[in-house]
Structure formats: C-alpha cells, structure tokens
Amino acid sequence: MKRIQTLLVFLFISTGLLAQKPNSFLIYSVKGTVTVSEDDKSSKAQIGKLLNDRSKIIVGQNSLVSIICNENSLFSVVKPGTYNMTQFKDSCLVNKSSITSNYLKFIWNQLTTPKGSPEKNRKSYMNNLGAVSRTNISIWVDSRLDTINYYNGEFPISWKCYSDVTEFDFQLLDDTKPVFQKNIKGATFINIPDFSDKLKINQPYTWTLKAKDEENTETRILIKWDKPSYEKLVNRFIAAKNSPETEAEESFRLGFLLESARFYSEAYQYYKKASQLSPDMELYQKTLDAFKKDYHIE
Amino acid sequence: MHHFYLRYLYKRDTILATLSVFAVIWMLSLIPLNTSILNPFKTALKDLDFNDIAYSVLNKNAGTPFDNRIIIINIGNADRIGLAGMIEKIRNAKPKVIGLDVVFHAAQEPIPDSLLRNMIQTTPNLVMASYINWKDKNNNDQEKENTGYFGAVSKNRGYANFIGEDGGTIRTFSPSEQINGKKCLSFPIAILSIADQELVDKMEQRKKEFEVINYSRKEEQYMIIDGAALLEDNIAPDFLKDKIVLMGYINPDPNNVEDKHFTPMNPNFAGKSIPDMNGIVIHANILSMILDGKYIGDIPVWLFWIITILIAWLHVALFMRYYIEEHIWFHLVAKLAQIFFAVLSVYIGIMFFKWFNLKIDTKISLIVIILAIDVIYFYEALAVWLHTKFGFITTFHSKTH
Numbered sequence: 001m002k003r004i005q006t007l008l009v010f011l012f013i014s015t016g017l018l019a020q021k022p023n024s025f026l027i028y029s030v031k032g033t034v035t036v037s038e039d040d041k042s043s044k045a046q047i048g049k050l051l052n053d054r055s056k057i058i059v060g061q062n063s064l065v066s067i068i069c070n071e072n073s074l075f076s077v078v079k080p081g082t083y084n085m086t087q088f089k090d091s092c093l094v095n096k097s098s099i100t101s102n103y104l105k106f107i108w109n110q111l112t113t114p115k116g117s118p119e120k121n122r123k124s125y126m127n128n129l130g131a132v133s134r135t136n137i138s139i140w141v142d143s144r145l146d147t148i149n150y151y152n153g154e155f156p157i158s159w160k161c162y163s164d165v166t167e168f169d170f171q172l173l174d175d176t177k178p179v180f181q182k183n184i185k186g187a188t189f190i191n192i193p194d195f196s197d198k199l200k201i202n203q204p205y206t207w208t209l210k211a212k213d214e215e216n217t218e219t220r221i222l223i224k225w226d227k228p229s230y231e232k233l234v235n236r237f238i239a240a241k242n243s244p245e246t247e248a249e250e251s252f253r254l255g256f257l258l259e260s261a262r263f264y265s266e267a268y269q270y271y272k273k274a275s276q277l278s279p280d281m282e283l284y285q286k287t288l289d290a291f292k293k294d295y296h297i298e
Numbered sequence: 299m300h301h302f303y304l305r306y307l308y309k310r311d312t313i314l315a316t317l318s319v320f321a322v323i324w325m326l327s328l329i330p331l332n333t334s335i336l337n338p339f340k341t342a343l344k345d346l347d348f349n350d351i352a353y354s355v356l357n358k359n360a361g362t363p364f365d366n367r368i369i370i371i372n373i374g375n376a377d378r379i380g381l382a383g384m385i386e387k388i389r390n391a392k393p394k395v396i397g398l399d400v401v402f403h404a405a406q407e408p409i410p411d412s413l414l415r416n417m418i419q420t421t422p423n424l425v426m427a428s429y430i431n432w433k434d435k436n437n438n439d440q441e442k443e444n445t446g447y448f449g450a451v452s453k454n455r456g457y458a459n460f461i462g463e464d465g466g467t468i469r470t471f472s473p474s475e476q477i478n479g480k481k482c483l484s485f486p487i488a489i490l491s492i493a494d495q496e497l498v499d500k501m502e503q504r505k506k507e508f509e510v511i512n513y514s515r516k517e518e519q520y521m522i523i524d525g526a527a528l529l530e531d532n533i534a535p536d537f538l539k540d541k542i543v544l545m546g547y548i549n550p551d552p553n554n555v556e557d558k559h560f561t562p563m564n565p566n567f568a569g570k571s572i573p574d575m576n577g578i579v580i581h582a583n584i585l586s587m588i589l590d591g592k593y594i595g596d597i598p599v600w601l602f603w604i605i606t607i608l609i610a611w612l613h614v615a616l617f618m619r620y621y622i623e624e625h626i627w628f629h630l631v632a633k634l635a636q637i638f639f640a641v642l643s644v645y646i647g648i649m650f651f652k653w654f655n656l657k658i659d660t661k662i663s664l665i666v667i668i669l670a671i672d673v674i675y676f677y678e679a680l681a682v683w684l685h686t687k688f689g690f691i692t693t694f695h696s697k698t699h
Contacts, residue, residue: 111331118461122472122508123432130468130485130577131399131427131458132373132547132557138404162405163447214404 023092025051025067025085028074032063037082051085058082061229067091079202080229138163139209139217142294147221147262150196151230155265156189157207158296165211172198173206173219189296192222192265199224225263233261248277252284264295306615311693315677316607316614319670350467350562352648359514365586369393369541370522370578372548373400378410380525382417384545387528389421391538395492397425397485399458399546399578402447411447419451425488426452430459430475443482456488458577460559461508467560468575470508471584473501486584493542497588510594510657512587513563517579522548542585546578596657610666613639617674622693632671639667 027036027049034045037056045057045065059065059077066076069092077083118125140160148157161168170190172180180195199205199222206219225233237257238250245253255270271291275284291297306312353359371388373381381400388396405411418424428445445455461470473487483491491498501509523533525545547557558573559580565571587593597605616635620628647660684690 118463118466118470119508122461122470125461125463126430126432126459126472127464128460128462128466128468128559129401129429129458130460130557130559130580131401131429132577133401133403135402135404135406138406162407162411164405211404 022053023069023085023089024071025055025069025088026071027051027065028068029066030064033060034058034063034065035060053084053086053089055085056082057085061232078204137211137214137217138165139168139211139214141209141217141220144262144294145220145264147223148192148264149223149225149262150192150199151225151227151263151266152196153193153265153269155192155268156296157192158189159209159217161188161211163211163214165214167212169210171208171210171216172222173208174200174203179205196224201226202229230263230266234258234266246278248274248281248284251277252287255287259291267291268295268297304615306619307611309615309618309693310691311677311681312611312615312618314681315618315670315674316611318677319610319614319666319673320607322669322673322676323666350564350567351644352651353513353562353567362514362519364519364521365515365582365589366521367542367589368520368582368585369538369543370520370548370582371525371528371543371545372522373525373545374547376525378402378406378414380529381545382410382413383529384525385414385417385421385424387531387533388538388543388545389423391533391535393423393538393541393543394494395423395425395489395542396421397427397456397489397542397544397546397581399427399485399544399581401427401429401444401458404447415448415451418448422453423492424452425454425456425485425492427458427485428455428482430457430477430482443477454488454492456483456485458485458581460577460580462559465560467562467564468511468580469562470510472508473506484584486581486588489542489544489581490585490588494589497591500591501588501593504593509584509587510596511561511580511584512592512594512655513561513583514586514590514592515579515583516563517548517550517575520579520582544578544582544585546576546581548576548578592655594651594655594657602659602662606663606666609639609643609663610670613667614670614674617670618693621674621678636667640664 027045027047030045030047035042035058036045036049036051037058038051038054042058051057051067057065057077059080059082061080063080064076064078066074067088068074069088073091073093075088075091116124138161140162142158145157148155157170159168166186168184168188170180170182170184171178172195180198182190182194184190201224203223205222205224207222208216208219210216234254237254240257241250241253251270252274255267255274258264258270259267268291271284271288275281275288278284371384373384376384381398385396385398418426426446426448428443428449431442431444443455443457445452449455457475459472460468461472462468471484471486474481474483476482487498487501527533549556549558552572552574555573557577559575559577560571560573561575561580564574613635617628617632620631643660643663647658650656650658678694681690681692681694685692685694
C-alpha cells in the first residue's frame with residue numbers, strides 16, 4: 001500500500017513539473033534592430049539563439065523578429081517595444097484536437113459519404129480535367145504596389161482588368177484572417193482611407209483582389225505607420241539635402257524619396273505641393289501627371 | 299466425383315445457402331451508411347481493377363507500334379503569342395484536324411489575346427478544349443459547359459473531362475453529354491467528328507453512356523514534337539499533312555504532375571504512386587482506340603450475375619460438403635479454395651481482357667466467396683432453428699458438429 005502511495009505522489013509531482021515546463025524560444029529570423037536582454041546583459045538578436053521565459057527582446061522601429069516556440073509554433077513581432085518572453089506564452093499554444101475526436105469525425109465523414117462508383121454515377125466523377133489550364137486571373141496590379149507604406153492621406157489602390165468583368169472583391173487580411181472586405185462594382189480602385197481605420201499601426205497586412213469566377217491575385221503588403229516613425233523618416237530625408245533648396249525643390253525631392261520608400265499617398269502630397277509652389281516648372285507638373293496616371297488618381 | 303462433391307450441389311441447403319449469400323449482399327447494399335471504411339478489403343479495392351495488372355504487370359500492349367496517325371505537339375509553357383504561332387504553322391501543314399488541349403480561363407494582355415483569337419477564328423479545323431462544370435450533380439439545370447475565354451470565337455469544342463475518382467485512376471470517358479438539351483461532345487470525339495465522322499457514328503451505335511479506355515500506348519509510343527521546333531521550322535513540311543495534331547502540355551519530368559493522371563499503365567497498379575500520364579496522351583489513347591475500333595466490351599449484366607451465382611453455388615456446395623462431413627478440414631479447404639479461386643478468377647479476367655478486350659469484374663465473385671463461409675454459419679443456425687420450430691428438413695440437423 002505504501003508503495004502505491006509513493007508511486008502516486010511521484011506521479012503527481014512529475015505531472016505538476018511537466019505542466020510547468022518552461023517554454024523555449026528560438027530566434028528564426030531578424031530584420032532591423034532587435035536586441036536580446038538576458039540577466040541584465042544585452043546582445044544583438046541572432047538567428048538560432050535560444051531564449052527562455054526570463055529573456056526579453058527589444059524590437060526597434062521598422063524591425064521584425066520571428067520566433068519559434070517549443071519547436072512548434074512560429075510567430076513574429078513587428079511592433080517596436082520591449083517584451084518579456086512570458087508575454088508570448090499564448091503563442092506557444094498549439095490547437096490539438098484529441099485523437100479520439102479526430103477519429104470519430106473521420107469515421108462519421110466516411111460513413112456519411114454517399115456510396116457510388118464512377119460507372120454508376122459518372123457525372124459525380126467527371127471532375128478530372130484532361131487539359132492544362134492557363135491563367136485564371138485577368139487583373140493586373142502595378143508591381144510598385146507590392147508593398148505600400150501608408151501614414152495618411154488619399155491614395156487609391158488601383159488595378160487593370162483585361163476581361164469584361166466589372167465586379168471585384170477586395171480583401172484585407174491580417175495573417176489569414178480577413179479584417180476588411182468590399183465588393184467593388186464598376187470601378188478599378190479602392191481608396192485606402194475607406195479602410196484605414198481597420199489598420200493597426202506598424203502591423204503588416206496583406207491584400208488581394210478577385211474578379212468574378214477567377215482566382216485571387218497574389219497577396220500584397222500594406223503597412224500603416226505611426227506618426228513618430230513617419231515624421232522621423234521625413235526629417236531624415238529633409239536633413240539629407242546637400243545644398244540649399246527652395247520649398248518647391250524640397251517638396252519635389254521629398255516626393256521622390258517617399259515614392260521610392262513606397263509612401264505613395266504622402267509622395268503624392270509632396271509632388272502636388274511642389275507643382276503648386278512652382279507652377280511654371282515643367283518637370284514638377286509632368287512628374288505629377290505621370291504619378292497620377294500611373295496610380296490612376298483622378 | 300459425384301459422391302465427393304456434386305451430390306451437394308442439388309441439396310436444398312446448398313441452394314438456400316447460396317441464395318442467402320446474395321440476400322446478405324443485397325441487405326448490406328440497403329444500409330444507407332457508407333460502411334466501406336470499416337472494411338479494409340473493400341477500401342483497398344476501391345480504386346483497384348484487377349484488369350490493370352494486364353497493363354502494368356503483364357504488359358498488355360508491349361510492342362504496340364507508334365501511332366503515326368496522331369502527332370502530339372508539346373506546347374510546354376508557350377504564351378498566347380507562341381500558341382498562335384504554333385497553330386499558324388500547323389494549319390499551314392494541312393493536317394486533318396488540330397486539337398488544342400488548353401483551357402483559357404481569362405483575358406490577358408490585349409495583343410496576344412487578339413492574335414490568338416484571330417487564329418482560332420480563322421482555323422476551321424481547330425477543336426478547343428472546354429470542361430463541364432457539374433455545379434450540382436443532381437440538378438441538370440445547373441450543368442454547363444465552360445468554354446473558357448475564347449469559347450465565343452471557337453466553332454468546335456469538346457469537353458476534356460474524364461471519369462474517375464478525384465485523384466483516382468482514369469479508366470473511362472464519356473463520349474457525349476446532354477447539357478441543357480444540347481449535345482456536347484468530348485474533346486477526342488469532337489476531334490474525330492472533323493477527322494472521320496463515320497467512326498463517330500459507329501461509336502455512337504454502341505449506345506454507351508461511357509466507354510472504357512483501351513490504353514494502347516504510353517507517351518513514348520506517340521510522336522511528340524516540341525513546340526519550339528515547330529516554331530523554328532524544324533519539321534518536314536509534309537510531316538503533319540492529313541494527321542490528327544494534338545497540342546497539349548507534356549513534361550517528361552516524373553515529378554511534374556501538371557495535367558497528369560493515374561492510368562492503368564502506371565507501373566504501380568495499386569497503392570501509393572505518382573500520376574503517370576498527361577491528359578493529352580490519354581486523349582491520344584482514346585483516339586487510337588476509336589481509330590482502330592478496338593473498344594473494350596463488357597459481358598451483359600444478366601450473364602455476369604449468372605456466372606457469379608454459378609461460382610457461388612459451386613463454392614457453397616464444396617464448403618457444405620466439408621462443413622458437414624469433414625469439419626476438421628473445413629477451414630483449410632475453404633481458405634485454399636478462396637486463394638485458388640482468387641488467383642484463377644483474376645487470371646481469367648485478365649486473359650479475357652487481353653485476348654478479347656472484354657472486361658469482367660471479378661471483384662463481386664471474390665466478395666461472394668469470402669462471404670459464403672460466414673453465411674454458412676448463419677444459415678446453419680437458421681436452419682436448425684427452423685427445424686426445431688417448424689420441422690424444417692435440413693442436413694445440418696443430424697450431421698453437423
């Protein structure tokens with residue numbers, strides 16, 4: 001009897017210890033400035049470094065770190081800030097249905113699958129197409145819109161469609177979860193302010209388009225920047241001037257640099273400003289016209 | 299022999315036990331649930347046809363010569379301008395018919411689209427591939443033929459659908475379908491209707507809703523020309539004249555499975571494998587079959603059931619004899635008989651398939667023989683109960699163990 005009691009106590013303690021097993025984190029990828037702090041010592045985050053519950057990571061502006069928890073789940077942190085690894089314990093949870101439940105679901109699905117054979121009901125078995133398929137996407141999106149950085153202002157995400165389709169489905173996704181969807185009829189653009197309130201700051205979203213009866217286009221990225229980060233970037237551009245310049249020249253240069261940095265909405269404002277400040281400058285007007293034409297700005 | 303075996307043939311118990319086997323099969327078929335998952339034997343046989351062994355193991359069509367009536371042009375990854383160029387080159391060579399086995403889902407850039415559209419419109423002997431979209435398989439009103447982006451300008455079309463489980467082996471095809479009151483031809487039949495309408499008429503006289511494909515050739519037994527060679531004028535001018543030219547995608551890389559399907563020619567006739575034949579080669583095999591008039595026939599249903607009942611009857615008689623007279627040997631004899639018959643029936647089936655192009659489904663007779671033993675046990679209990687209650691006369695009453 002005593003032996004059984006000892007065994008039960010041992011099992012109870014073991015189970016308790018196993019339940020409290022600390023999570024282990026592995027740095028999988030790093031972009032930008034990411035620092036690891038362990039036992040009050042800071043070091044640069046490196047791919048392959050193991051972290052534990054007591055570790056901290058400091059994510060800088062425009063940086064990203066991807067972490068694998070318990071060799072199982074992958075998550076990324078893009079928001080700047082300092083994080084204790086214990087904050088990420090929810091990301092370590094893996095949704096595991098029990099084997100019994102999965103087995104019963106499988107059996108039920110099999111039992112309720114209609115009986116039949118190709119010979120008895122050929123129509124149900126004619127889904128094998130003996131032809132190669134070519135292109136089920138008639139939408140064309142400018143490759144410059146692959147990534148859009150956005151702070152504020154009006155800017156349309158636009159596309160071309162080579163078919164007669166006039167109805168499109170726009171979808172904004174957070175990871176794989178849709179956060180905004182809109183059916184667009186008779187137009188080939190959607191203004192970012194129409195859904196910008198759904199965007200969380202500094203979080204990458206993906207967007208995709210679909211014409212009726214077609215497949216989704218490739219996903220593209222949209223990131224809404226916070227005010228301090230955006231202003232810091234603009235100030236850096238302003239400070240980068242080599243020689244004295246007029247306000248119009250500065251606006252034009254900022255427009256160019258922001259367009260290169262994929263801040264299209266903001267670049268448009270600066271191109272417009274440059275053109276208004278120096279209406280006689282042909283380069284500014286032509287650049288503005290080309291920008292409007294390229295991005296289908298009315 | 300009479301003493302040994304045949305005397306049990308005409309016993310009432312043997313006949314009733316045989317009928318019980320079929321009664322059990324009939325009752326099992328009435329269960330609305332799909333119980334195949336609980337039966338590993340049935341699950342394993344789901345996509346298995348013993349006739350496949352004729353192709354994959356016994357090389358049914360080994361040594362079949364090249365089919366020089368059909369030329370396949372491998373379009374590779376050619377774009378619409380490339381395809382338009384290939385069609386132009388082919389039609390200049392005056393083939394009987396051209397089959398373009400590509401489904402174009404949507405518009406692309408205007409210039410290539412316009413070029414290809416013009417080429418399709420001005421080539422009267424070009425057949426385009428389409429597909430039947432069975433949205434609601436039980437509601438015929440929902441059926442429609444998807445003709446693709448160039449459907450409106452193509453005069454000749456044929457659906458490229460085959461019959462088979464999703465990801466399963468392609469053994470049959472449907473020559474034509476009625477869709478919303480309109481007769482639609484399958485891709486190879488639409489091609490043949492231009493090349494040789496007489497052959498299509500002959501096939502239609504067979505009045506079959508579906509035809510078993512008599513695979514005669516693998517990819518390497520057809521003349522396959524690379525599309526690039528065609529565009530570069532590396533083909534002799536008369537090579538394509540009066541031929542059936544099929545334009546389709548072929549990738550010799552076994553790991554590239556785009557438009558590849560499982561066929562009975564697959565070296566692995568059962569179990570996990572990779573698809574072995576491109577859709578265009580399956581269409582070519584269908585064409586070869588019709589051109590040669592070598593259809594796969596099947597025995598009439600009534601004859602099939604008579605043979606199956608006869609097989610069951612002979613086996614039940616044998617099992618009954620050992621069950622009643624020498625029970626100690628019953629299981630051994632039953633198992634040996636099952637193995638012997640399994641090997642023999644598959645062999646007979648394959649030989650009929652090879653020599654006479656006649657397909658016999660030997661699976662049912664195998665199932666019948668497997669069930670027979672269990673049914674004899676059940677029948678014994680029933681017969682004894684009937685004897686006790688109603689004085690039913692049975693051999694089991696006095697002699698069994």
